[in-house]
Amino acid sequence: MQPPPTHTLRALLRETSYLPDANARRFFRRYIVNRFRAYQPAENASPSLDAHAVEKKRHGFGKRRDVSIIEERARAVRDQGKKGLNYLRRANNGEYTCLKKILFFTYGRIGKRKYALLEHLLRPDDPTAVLEPSPLQKLYYSNDRFLSFFDAPKKASPTDYNIAISDRYRRLKTTLRAQVQNEISLGREIKRHQINTPINNVWGRPMPIKRARNIVRKWYAETMTRLLPPLPNDEFDDMQAMADGRKDISLVKRRATRIELHPAEELPPADRFAKLVQDALVLETPSKADKCIRPRQIDARLMRRMYVTVLSYCSKLEWNERYKKWESVWGRMRGMKSDFNSAAHHDHLFAGVDEKGNLPKENQSRRHQTSPDGDERDTTRERYTVVPSHANFLPPEHPVRAASKLFEKKGRVQSESEASSTPRKPALTKNRSERRARKASTF
Numbered sequence: 001m002q003p004p005p006t007h008t009l010r011a012l013l014r015e016t017s018y019l020p021d022a023n024a025r026r027f028f029r030r031y032i033v034n035r036f037r038a039y040q041p042a043e044n045a046s047p048s049l050d051a052h053a054v055e056k057k058r059h060g061f062g063k064r065r066d067v068s069i070i071e072e073r074a075r076a077v078r079d080q081g082k083k084g085l086n087y088l089r090r091a092n093n094g095e096y097t098c099l100k101k102i103l104f105f106t107y108g109r110i111g112k113r114k115y116a117l118l119e120h121l122l123r124p125d126d127p128t129a130v131l132e133p134s135p136l137q138k139l140y141y142s143n144d145r146f147l148s149f150f151d152a153p154k155k156a157s158p159t160d161y162n163i164a165i166s167d168r169y170r171r172l173k174t175t176l177r178a179q180v181q182n183e184i185s186l187g188r189e190i191k192r193h194q195i196n197t198p199i200n201n202v203w204g205r206p207m208p209i210k211r212a213r214n215i216v217r218k219w220y221a222e223t224m225t226r227l228l229p230p231l232p233n234d235e236f237d238d239m240q241a242m243a244d245g246r247k248d249i250s251l252v253k254r255r256a257t258r259i260e261l262h263p264a265e266e267l268p269p270a271d272r273f274a275k276l277v278q279d280a281l282v283l284e285t286p287s288k289a290d291k292c293i294r295p296r297q298i299d300a301r302l303m304r305r306m307y308v309t310v311l312s313y314c315s316k317l318e319w320n321e322r323y324k325k326w327e328s329v330w331g332r333m334r335g336m337k338s339d340f341n342s343a344a345h346h347d348h349l350f351a352g353v354d355e356k357g358n359l360p361k362e363n364q365s366r367r368h369q370t371s372p373d374g375d376e377r378d379t380t381r382e383r384y385t386v387v388p389s390h391a392n393f394l395p396p397e398h399p400v401r402a403a404s405k406l407f408e409k410k411g412r413v414q415s416e417s418e419a420s421s422t423p424r425k426p427a428l429t430k431n432r433s434e435r436r437a438r439k440a441s442t443f
Helices: 005-016 022-038 049-055 067-092 096-106 112-121 135-140 145-149 167-182 209-226 233-244 269-282 300-311 399-421 432-442
Strands: 160-163 195-198 315-320 325-330 368-370 376-378
Touching: 005 022, 005 067, 022 096, 067 096, 096 112, 096 300, 112 167, 135 145, 135 209, 145 209, 167 315, 167 325, 195 209, 233 300, 233 315
Parallel strands: none
Antiparallel strands: 160 195, 315 325, 368 376
């Protein structure tokens, strides 16, 4: 039997209050409350300003659903709430993947907030200017919105056109170009910051307008799905300060479990056995949050590492007054200190290599080196470690040491003489009569 929706709501809000990030606590509390209000019948709604705001779609999470839709989706929505509760519990237990995904949702790398930030990025730089139809809208005879973000096609080669982002959306153009240059993405990378489309089709005829419009639509849909929109500057700077340790992280202590003032009386043996049988017949599979025996403690050090990971996928836009253009600033592993690689080390560990850790060419040209025994060996061809025998530790004048050297030299000379004296196999003759004559001459 599933718990009532109010119990699930309280459990979700309780787990939300334990998240180790202040922005995550505010975001998920607002998200959970609005999701429950969207699936609450209007007759059960409280007469508050937030309840009326749901009817007017002011929260961005969708308006209140119809009663028929609520009844149809009730079971699936309750399962989603239970799944989200287990995920929040695993994040509060210190699971790395769950906690990272919570931060990705909070800072708009995935989920609902990503498209809210993307909607701000898709607005023109000058909102007061009257936007006329773009060159691509005029060329393709369409008023679709995705065509308004592009300039007119320019011929890049005898067979291809290039379609770039319009200068009216310089923030979008700067963010897209910076992400492509830095090769940053959560999934597949964005290959180009502009469209490369052929002039003619496979039959050598001019590209049809409908086909050209579909090429632009497909590129726009794939690129906007993989694009990581920039964060507000104050939010990016706060996360950067927490990653560097310049700002305290707002961790929350978990509340202690309540103490039963009136403990339940012990059941008689017959009722105790009946309760045991009922609990065994439920057959509820424990969740991953319940199976966590040793939860990881979430401290400031762990959160700084999490912020460094999230910052590598975040950026902000800054206006350069000198060059009159937007600049995209990405957070790349800034949690480390600048003097991290300048620590003291032993010189003999890195002797004989350059700054990149490679051997110089003069050392690589030395092919023959002298072994401790005085023999010249080809060390470049040795693939395995040579284990010395007991004869190598004897003094040079010892007879066993001298005999071992003599045998080694004899073996080398013999192998070289055998290699030089082995006759070469005759080449196969093309004529059958020649082969028969050669075979008869051998007898």
